[in-house]
Amino acid sequence: MMNAKRFTSLALGISLVAHLGLAMANPTGNVYTANERASSISQVRVFDLEQRIELPGIPTGRYAHGLHLSPNDHTLYVANMKSNSVSVIDVATLKETAQIPVGQNPVQIGSTPDGRLAFVSLSAANQLGFIDTTERKVIGKVDVGRTPIQMMATVDGREVYVANQGSSQDPDDSVSIVDPLTRSSIGTVTTGKGAHGVAISTDGAYVFVSNIEAGTVSVIDTNSRKVVDTHKVGAGPNGISFKPSSAQ
Incomplete structure (x- = not known):
């Protein structure tokens, strides 16, 4: 990073x-x-x-x-x-x-590993938008949690994890899991207050979510779709990235 x-x-x-x-x-x-x-x-x-x-x-x-x-x-x-x-x-x-x-108040963007599909968080609409990068147009939207911010696709491109932050007065504490092929929500994981940043390990086994209001990072197991660990990191963690140990 x-x-x-x-x-x-x-x-x-x-x-x-x-x-x-x-x-x-x-x-x-x-x-x-x-x-x-x-x-x-x-x-x-x-x-x-x-x-x-x-x-x-x-x-x-x-x-x-x-x-x-x-x-x-x-x-x-x-x-x-x-x-x-x-x-x-x-x-x-x-x-x-x-x-x-694209729609109301776009905040962050991601894409599938092959780059054919891009995603955009529409924070005012509580939606994730899907962009065909060849046609350069929105081809669908799906409802997610309140005030979605960052998102990231898994290494196989089959799922997108979307952090829902909410507001500072009423923070959300969830991550929506979206299927980019069907453009539908397939699950929700409870993390910490103010879910904001998303990073995924290079092997696709874990998703890391920074919780800006809770001051924590949640670790989600992608197989069980459950939080398996939570780390206290200090006040207001924002974006997050993953660097494998071999690259350190």
Whole structure:
């Protein structure tokens, strides 16, 4: 996982927004961040790590937030919360090639391992939207829990785990399990208050969920679909990622 503070101070010395969404494209070595504070048209900021310079920004919809790179690293998807759309950006040209209407308040994006299907959390509608990445259009939606935020597909692409955060006044504590083929909900797991971030182990055996209000990380066994462990981690855990021990 990239340390945003270290990236800011050592690589570039440029001040970034407080709530920072990051994505890195392996072929180019560029890092992308969402400039979500813009009041009208937002943009994705682009940083060249090799040259340690900031490249021209890429205009998107309003309040760009969640970023997701396609599995082949060719396309960057951006959730535009106030435009109710997802921007499609060509990583090679650094241009927006499409903007897909998706529904109410899109926050985060994910995809199947083959990249044929993308998902977007529609936090104001309590739904998960499905995007055909070839046709570049929404092909279905499914109801999930309250205020869905992050999601991730299992390594076989057969299930998507969606964290439902709720509000700070009335937090949700659930993770919805969705079948992307039938576009239907197939289960719910109770985790901790304010379920927010989702990461899945490389072998697909476990799902890790950060619970922003509870200050914990829940560990879900994908076979039993039950929480098998809970770790206290401190106040307000947000995003989460998984790094196998061999990569440490």
